[in-house]
Each structure stands twice: as structure tokens, then as C-alpha cells.
Amino acid sequence: MPLYQDEGVVLRTAKLGEADRIITLLTRDHGKIRAVAKGVRRTKSRFGGRLEPFMRVDVLVAEGRSLDVISQAESISAYAGPICADYAAYTAANVIAETADKLVAGEHERMTMQYRLVLGALNALAKHAHDPNAIGDSYVMRALAIAGWTPRLRACVVCGDPIDAGKAWYFSIPAGGVMCSADHTPESTPMSWNALCQMQALVDGDWGGAGHSSADRRNPPIGGKMG
Numbered sequence: 001m002p003l004y005q006d007e008g009v010v011l012r013t014a015k016l017g018e019a020d021r022i023i024t025l026l027t028r029d030h031g032k033i034r035a036v037a038k039g040v041r042r043t044k045s046r047f048g049g050r051l052e053p054f055m056r057v058d059v060l061v062a063e064g065r066s067l068d069v070i071s072q073a074e075s076i077s078a079y080a081g082p083i084c085a086d087y088a089a090y091t092a093a094n095v096i097a098e099t100a101d102k103l104v105a106g107e108h109e110r111m112t113m114q115y116r117l118v119l120g121a122l123n124a125l126a127k128h129a130h131d132p133n134a135i136g137d138s139y140v141m142r143a144l145a146i147a148g149w150t151p152r153l154r155a156c157v158v159c160g161d162p163i164d165a166g167k168a169w170y171f172s173i174p175a176g177g178v179m180c181s182a183d184h185t186p187e188s189t190p191m192s193w194n195a196l197c198q199m200q201a202l203v204d205g206d207w208g209g210a211g212h213s214s215a216d217r218r219n220p221p222i223g224g225k226m227g
């Protein structure tokens, strides 16, 4: 069987048979992959605890006819320990892993930005860099933005008037952004200026370190304008 090497983060695991697990990984070069880890549930597994959710690992994978098979796994960063020790961080990490799993639909398609974003978010959670909920929310907004779902927060989606602090503004999920009081639709909800600034900060959020991605350039911070 042909082998490939990659690094990735474990998004989730599922039991298979007596002692095996199917591991879903988001990898740097192969996008999302699902691969069998044989014997991983045995006490003396050669994988040890390295294929648990949120672990970052270097893997050697054999291409199989239906499912790939993990032949080696080495731990790179121990994000999982500090994350699992903190309930709020653990909850946020689950949201992050679930979102990444759903947003990256296809397997074996390289998704470098999504990968770096997941790494940045887990790294921030492990270091307790910010409030775990804020990291989780920020991750979701940015992951959606990378996938092409950026909410328009700087101008009315109908008339294009730029938003400013002096007027009432509404937010519509189906319309994908902000609406002025003249154009707002019945399903839209009023948004305070503070809430709009908060949303913008979430979209632009940066946790430092591994969190950098080209989303930062696409959505330059507008703190100066909105402050």
C-alpha cells in the first residue's frame, strides 16, 4: 500500500470493531482524512494516547481501498492535556472540532487556512490566552469567513450606506449582514453599536502565534473607524 506522511489534528474518533478506532484528522497537506488506528483501544497500544481528540500528531498513513490505515503517530504538541483539564476550554474545543469537521466536507482536499485556524484556536485554548467562549466564537466566525460566509458588517446589505454609531442598525442572518432602519426586513433583529463592534472583532479576531492567516489581510481590523 502507498504511504504518505502528514501532520494533523484529531477532530474526532469512533469505535470500530473490538479494538480499533476510526480517527478523523484535519491535516496540513491532505485536508480531512479518516483512517483506521488498529488496536488503539488495547491497553498496550503502540499509539499510546496520541490519537485522542485535539492531539496534534505527525502521522504515517497507508492508503487503503476503502479506509486509510494509520501506521505511525508521533505527538507534536500536547494541546489536549491543558484543554481537557479545563471544562470551558474543552467545550470550546469540541465546538471547534465539530465546526471544522462540518465545514471541511471533502476528504483529501488541502485546506491550509482551515488547518492553521484550528491550530491557532486550539493553541490559544491550551494557553488560556483568552476567554474560551470568545476563542470558540471567534474561531467559528473566521472559519465561516474562510469558507465564504463572511457576514457584511460595514454597510447596509440593501442600500450600501456605511454603518455609523449615530443610527439604528439591524442584523439579518438570511441576508448575511447589517441593514439600515429604512431597509430592514421583518426577520432581522436590532443590533446595538457595541454588539456590531463585538461581531466585527470576532470576525477579525487574532489569538497571536499560529492564528495568523490570510483572513487577517482580507478583513483588516477596523477598530480605529468603529472605536
Ligand SMILES: [Zn+2]
Pocket: 156, 157, 158, 159, 160, 161, 179, 180, 181, 182, 183
Ligand atoms: Zn439601507
